[in-house]
Amino acid sequence: MSEVMDYKSRLSDPASRKFETFSYLPAMTADEIRKQVTYLVSKGWNPAIEHTEPEYLMDYYWYMWKLPMFGETNVDKVIAEAEACRKANPNNHVRLVGYNNFNQSQGAAMVIFRGKTV
Structure with missing residues (x-):
């Protein structure tokens, strides 16, 4: 069996998180x-954009960029x-979220643009 790799992600080192x-x-x-984005809208999920400063990534809520785009299916508009x-917000991480209104949960959440690390 191969060894599992340690990614050495530490709270004390924002660049490693x-x-x-x-x-x-x-x-x-x-x-x-x-x-x-295409996958997210093809599932019927409501896209939303959020952002936060890299140093607060683990400690605070993400800021919502406008309201979620309820019912939006145009990939170009989401992008x-x-x-x-x-x-x-050029220094912030930007996250794409897909809200699944049938399960009342997030169907997907991923950082699509990474901010500058300190």
Whole structure:
């Protein structure tokens, strides 16, 4: 059996912290983000954009960027809102959330743009 790799994520080192789905992988490309948004809206989930400062990643609530986009199925509009959030908050992590209104839960949550680490 192969050994499990320790990612050495520590609260004392903000640059090492892991967060949300896909955080152990390299940052997503524009095409990969598009595929995730496409999947999210194809499931009928309501997209929402959130952001936070990297140093508060584990300690505070994420800020909501506008209201969730209830019923939005246009992938370009969701990506445009994520880009607008990133532009307005260039140092913050930006997260895409898919709210599943049938289960009343998050169907997906992933950081799609990573902020600068301190």
